Amino acid sequence: MTGRIEADLCVIGAGSGGLSVAAGAAQMGADTVLIEKGEMGGDCLNYGCVPSKALIAAANAAHAVRHAGRFGIAAREPEVDFGGVSRHVRGVIDAIAPIDSQERFEGLGVRVIRAHARFTGPDTVRAGDVEVKARRFVIATGSTAAAPPIPGxxxxxxxxxxxxxxxxxxxxxxxxxxxxxxxxxxxxxxxxxxxxxxxxxxxxxxxxxxxxxxxxxxxxxxxxxxxxxxxxxxxxxxxxxxxxxxxxxxxxxxxxxxxxxxxxxxxRKPVLDGLDLEKAGVKRTDRGLTVDARLRTTNRRVYGVGDAVGGYQFTHMAGYHAGIVIRNILFRLPAKVDATAMPWVTYTDPELAQVGLTEAGARERHPDIRVLRWPFAENDRARTERNTAGLVKLVTTPRGRILGAGIAGPHAGEQIHLWTLAVGRKMKIGAIAGMIAPYPTLGEAGKRAAGDFYTPSLFSDRTRKLVRLLLKLP
The missing domain is CATH 3.50.50.60 (FAD/NAD(P)-binding domain)
Incomplete structure (x- = not known):
């Protein structure tokens, strides 16, 4: 592809955030150009979320073999074929890759240019032999591993x-x-x-x-x-x-x-070098692009999403950013980023998931809080699976508004969804305590933790006196 292109939108970077913006914009009728100098799918598909979770799945399978004895099944030290594990990881990447491929995006109507992009002015970019003039730009170039200054x-x-x-x-x-x-x-x-x-x-x-x-x-x-x-x-x-x-x-x-x-x-550090941002009037720091709450840079034609703007470096954050940008660019709605209910998960075994404020963070912002806990050792589903390490931990105001939730335990990443909704909607703990939870499930531990908010008052002397009084009524 050579020459000059005029478009409604030019997206630089085909990682999670850039692909989400490009796909959404093209399907909504915007003339869209996508520029990517490396692999389609970016860090998440090729070096991050996908391969790491595939490797973790293989590791957990080996762990299950070692510890099968707790279920009455003969346990042994597994024979790990590391080359086979590597092929498994590569196979998972290859299976997902078509979703992020150049062919798929061209099928959606996106013009894809595989070259390095450099700004040549406030509304133009050069990529290879092509000059792109666009009404709006989105920088979604992601991040890369940062090496510490260790001697040697x-x-x-x-x-x-x-x-x-x-x-x-x-x-x-x-x-x-x-x-x-x-x-x-x-x-x-x-x-x-x-x-x-x-x-x-x-x-x-x-x-x-x-x-x-x-x-x-x-x-x-x-x-x-x-x-x-x-x-x-x-x-x-x-x-x-x-x-x-x-x-x-x-x-x-x-x-x-x-x-x-x-x-x-x-x-990690943002990938911004070599974009000639100064020619577009776009400011940056070592942490990322300088953006406002609407993700606009110092050039109002140019937006930033994902790791390129710093902050939370999650694939789901990049996807959230993409939605903010699409609403701003295509619909001219003043959508702003609100990361109050941004969840994150560390995929160890047990997993660790968090949303909202931790106990320490809540104590810094609120004069008084309630902390509620429920251990998986008292959860029947965890007991059946012999996987009882960890707990659900909730932080609320004295009146019960949910400020944050943390889970260390089996499938914590799957359980955090409910609490993400609760924090985002500023729900009170009574909504969860009164919920009907299917039995036996791991998520029931969260309901039990929520119910613990009412234990001091429910089983108090005052309640006992009231019950005895009511029982005397005809």
Whole structure:
């Protein structure tokens, strides 16, 4: 494709956010151009959500074989074919890829250009041999792994989420630098697939989650045999054979850990370099594009979505952004971002899901709160599945408005949906406590936690006196 194109909308980046904007706009009648220099589907399909969850599924299958004895079924150490696991991961990506493919989007009426995009003015972009002039632009270029400034790191080979899924042989010792969701998920998965794994985190693992719920995940990692080292100070990294040696400093001196493979999972940075944003009058920081609540940049013709604007770096956040942008661009509605009820899930076993305020966050904003808990050890479905670790934890105002919910337990990601709705709609706890929950389900634990809000008053001396009085009536 060469020459000049005029369009209603030009989307730069074919990841989750960009694809959602392009598909929606084209199907609603907008003349749409989509520019992507790399793989269609972006990080989520190729290096993120899809391959990581496929790897976790394989790891959990191996774990189930090891622990089948609790159900009266002969347990054994599974024979893990790491190459076969790799083919499974690749197969899942390939099965989903057609949904995000160039052919599908061209079938929707989107003009797809596979080239690097650069702004040449406030309303023009050049991509390869094509110049695109559009009424509106959406930057959806995503993010990439950020390497920490550790001395010696640049002198050794290391993996990131963009390369770790290409392994076809199991690491003998995987050292994971970073204890956030990506690092912790991949650490547990590789351990369950038979690798020796060490996690090095300079502070505490999963720092954005409720510490009480994180403790459940930490215990599971330890039970699996993951060596979790928090408050770990890395002073340097050196080549060691085909791998690397990590030097740690502690109160007792220095320690040298040898790894066959290093995985760096210490955060992400937006992919914005090389777009020549200054030629379009678009400002940015190291965290991402500078946008307002409507996701408009400093050039009102240009919007940003997903990881490119920083903040919550989730696929579902990018999809949410896409809806905001479509309402603004196509329907001229002043839709604004509201992340109050933005849920997130760490897909460990047990999973950890959170929405709204944590207990600590609620105490900072509200003078008085109620904290409600219900353990899965008292949930009959969890008992039948011999999977009782964890709890549901709810935070409310004294009058019962739900401020936040956290779940550490089996299928927490599936259970958080109800609480996302509750937080987003500012519901009161009585709505959940009065709900009829099917038995036996894991979600019943949430209803029981909600019902616990009324326990102090329901079983008080005052209630007993009232009941005795009423029972005397004819």
């Amino acid at each position: 790191l640049d002198a050794v080979p290391y993996l990131t989420n963009e390369t770790v899924f290409g392994l076809t042989a199991a690491p003998s010792h995987l050292i994971v630098i970073g204890g956030g969701p990506i690092g912790i998920e991949l650490a547990q998965a590789h351990r369950r697939l038979g690798c020796r794994v060490t996690v090095l985190e300079k502070a505490a693992i999963l720092p954005k989650d409720d510490p009480e719920l994180v403790a459940v995940v930490r215990a599971s990692l330890t039970d699996d045999g993951v060596d979790v080292r928090e408050k770990a100070e890395i002073v340097g990294i050196e080549p060691e054979g085909e791998g690397a040696a990590v030097i740690l400093r502690s109160q007792t001196g220095e320690e040298r850990l040898t790894a066959s493979h290093l995985l760096v999972a210490t955060g």
